[in-house]
Amino acid sequence: MNKQLFFLRMLLSSLLRRRSRLLVALLAVGLGATLLSGLVTLYKDVPRQLGREFRSYGANLVITSDSTHPLTVALAEQAAALVPQDKLIGHSSCRYENIRINELPFMASGCELEQLRKTAPYWQVDGQWPQAGEVLLGQQVAASLGAFAGDVLELALTARGAQEPRTFKVAGLLKTGSAEEKFVYLPLSELLSLTSDERVDITEFSIQAGEQELGTLAQTMRESTGQHVRLVRRVTHSEVTVLSKLKALVYIVTVVVLVLTMVCVATTMVAVVAERRREIGLRKALGASDRGIFAEFMGESVLLGLGGGVLGAVLGYLFADAVSEQVFGRPVQVNVWLSLVTVLLSIVVTALSCVVPVKSASRVDPAQVLRGE
Amino acid sequence: MAVVLKLEHISKIYGDLKALDDINLEVQEGEWLSIMGPSGSGKSTMMNIIGCMDTPSMGKVLLEGQDLSALTGAELTSIRRDKIGLIFQQFHLVNYLTALENVMLAQYYHSLPDEQEALEALKQVGLEKRASHLPSQLSGGEQQRVCIARALINYPRVILADEPTGNLDENNEKLVIELFKRMHEEGRTVIVVTHDPEVAEHSQRTVIIDHGRLSKTVHNT
Numbered sequence: 001m002n003k004q005l006f007f008l009r010m011l012l013s014s015l016l017r018r019r020s021r022l023l024v025a026l027l028a029v030g031l032g033a034t035l036l037s038g039l040v041t042l043y044k045d046v047p048r049q050l051g052r053e054f055r056s057y058g059a060n061l062v063i064t065s066d067s068t069h070p071l072t073v074a075l076a077e078q079a080a081a082l083v084p085q086d087k088l089i090g091h092s093s094c095r096y097e098n099i100r101i102n103e104l105p106f107m108a109s110g111c112e113l114e115q116l117r118k119t120a121p122y123w124q125v126d127g128q129w130p131q132a133g134e135v136l137l138g139q140q141v142a143a144s145l146g147a148f149a150g151d152v153l154e155l156a157l158t159a160r161g162a163q164e165p166r167t168f169k170v171a172g173l174l175k176t177g178s179a180e181e182k183f184v185y186l187p188l189s190e191l192l193s194l195t196s197d198e199r200v201d202i203t204e205f206s207i208q209a210g211e212q213e214l215g216t217l218a219q220t221m222r223e224s225t226g227q228h229v230r231l232v233r234r235v236t237h238s239e240v241t242v243l244s245k246l247k248a249l250v251y252i253v254t255v256v257v258l259v260l261t262m263v264c265v266a267t268t269m270v271a272v273v274a275e276r277r278r279e280i281g282l283r284k285a286l287g288a289s290d291r292g293i294f295a296e297f298m299g300e301s302v303l304l305g306l307g308g309g310v311l312g313a314v315l316g317y318l319f320a321d322a323v324s325e326q327v328f329g330r331p332v333q334v335n336v337w338l339s340l341v342t343v344l345l346s347i348v349v350t351a352l353s354c355v356v357p358v359k360s361a362s363r364v365d366p367a368q369v370l371r372g373e
Numbered sequence: 374m375a376v377v378l379k380l381e382h383i384s385k386i387y388g389d390l391k392a393l394d395d396i397n398l399e400v401q402e403g404e405w406l407s408i409m410g411p412s413g414s415g416k417s418t419m420m421n422i423i424g425c426m427d428t429p430s431m432g433k434v435l436l437e438g439q440d441l442s443a444l445t446g447a448e449l450t451s452i453r454r455d456k457i458g459l460i461f462q463q464f465h466l467v468n469y470l471t472a473l474e475n476v477m478l479a480q481y482y483h484s485l486p487d488e489q490e491a492l493e494a495l496k497q498v499g500l501e502k503r504a505s506h507l508p509s510q511l512s513g514g515e516q517q518r519v520c521i522a523r524a525l526i527n528y529p530r531v532i533l534a535d536e537p538t539g540n541l542d543e544n545n546e547k548l549v550i551e552l553f554k555r556m557h558e559e560g561r562t563v564i565v566v567t568h569d570p571e572v573a574e575h576s577q578r579t580v581i582i583d584h585g586r587l588s589k590t591v592h593n594t
């Protein structure tokens with residue numbers, strides 16, 4: 001049998017026949033590797049996921065109307081056709097009008113409600129979203145009217161004092177905790193039938209694209225429709241801030257986990273070495289050199305790092321996937337490179353944290369530990 | 374007959390304590406020597422120095438004419454590996470290696486592991502059926518026999534045994550004495566530290582050590 005083979009047989013025997021020890025050390029390494037690979041997976045995946053969430057949380061491009069550039073439904077559709085289909089999460093046109101309900105003045109918003117629902121998932125509706133002949137009342141409106149879902153209201157445009165009021169049924173009440181609660185919502189087509197024209201005040205687009213791409217799109221829309229097209233920078237900007245803060249957080253946690261893992265592995269190794277002083281002494285008595293002892297223990301730590309790394313790569317993926325499913329409702333993508341890096345890093349970290357305890361192990365004096373009492 | 378080992382004015386001093394005090398001793402090739410003496414008299418200290426695990430404070434150790442006191446730690450390690458076979462009171466096996474692997478361990482550090490030869494060595498001590506057992510699955514006597522097989526495997530010039538029967542019952546002690554007899558008959562040089570007069574009386578010569586000094590030499594017939 002050659003020397004390398006026996007070396008390997010020794011290492012494997014040591015790891016497999018001292019299973020409880022192995023388990024503790026493996027757990028230390030594996031846990032660190034799990035946290036690391038899990039965090040990094042999330043770190044890489046979260047911006048992608050969050051980007052989608054942010055985009056679906058509101059408009060990032062708007063077309064507004066004024067007296068010299070009146071916006072119509074047709075123009076809004078023309079603009080929407082300029083956005084690549086796979087990037088357009090939704091768009092919604094709105095028309096605002098002063099109205100009276102039961103002789104009290106309110107502001108009505110006629111919107112494409114189906115689209116609005118997509119771009120405003122945080123709206124809470126008590127009851128139903130309105131269909132034809134129905135309205136959605138902001139919480140504050142409902143309070144001042146004393147109205148509930150299911151009630152029937154008389155609604156007329158303020159601008160046309162003479163117009164005969166029409167009856168609408170209250171489909172539901174809207175809670176957002178902000179200004180939206182002061183509005184009365186009804187389908188755009190209903191409001192336009194009251195005003196008898198095709199004008200809208202604003203069209204909001206929710207588009208999945210970077211700032212630069214959005215700018216180009218806005219320019220194209222401007223040229224094609226002759227309208228005022230703006231980017232809503234506030235959203236894009238805060239998105240970047242949140243993401244960079246998140247990244248910084250993951251960095252810090254990663255470093256902390258790395259340090260903790262090294263401390264954990266090093267202490268485990270110190271304990272392992274202390275426990276095996278006699279064995280080390282015996283090996284030296286049998287003729288092992290300091291270098292040989294060092295190689296044997298480092299060999300064990302490399303195997304340990306390999307095992308812990310593989311364990312960590314698998315568990316880390318499962319961990320990240322579970323978190324992603326919980327938070328975003330989507331699985332993460334498997335990253336082969338990351339798995340490889342996890343295993344390699346785990347080997348390096350384990351080996352590094354073993355250097356000091358193993359160095360001291362190789363200095364054990366055989367005469368001292370083998371002394372017969 | 375050639376002198377294998379020679380101690381010249383060996384002293385070992387720990388602080389105020391002279392563990393060994395001006396020891397002079399010659400051991401012939403093929404000789405079976407016993408060292409006896411009360412606890413704490415310096416027997417193990419002397420064995421460690423002969424076994425290249427320790428160095429004397431003063432004096433010279435000559436192993437096959439080579440002066441050990443001039444050597445570095447690494448050089449002592451290589452002499453120990455090549456020329457010395459060690460047997461301890463507390464068996465000292467690697468607990469996660471089988472009997473066979475423990476014997477092969479000595480081959481591994483010496484030259485090349487050879488499973489067949491290691492198995493043969495276990496057979497010599499009557500343990501060929503126990504080759505794949507872990508130390509925890511062996512009795513004390515069996516463990517000590519594995520240690521003996523391991524000490525013999527590389528054909529060392531000198532076999533050192535520090536109270537090899539100290540932890541054994543009478544039956545196992547007899548087995549071990551038999552093995553020592555056989556080593557001696559095969560012409561090996563054997564130095565045994567023992568408390569047990571029965572072990573000592575099988576040897577050719579017994580030296581008595583007291584407070585670090587050789588006090589008496591007995592030649593057995």
Ligand SMILES: Nc1ncnc2c1ncn2[C@@H]1O[C@H](COP(=O)(O)OP(=O)(O)O)[C@@H](O)[C@H]1O
Pocket residue numbers: 387390392410411412413414415416417418419
């Ligand atoms: N490393 C050491 N440091 C200090 N004193 C020691 C050391 N090793 C041995 N001694 C002392 O040297 C004396 C001889 O010890 P030892 O050789 O083990 O005796 P024996 O083996 O004959 O029982 C004892 O008094 C012991 O306490």
Ligand SMILES: [Mg+2]
Pocket residue numbers: 372373416417418535
């Ligand atoms: Mg002793």
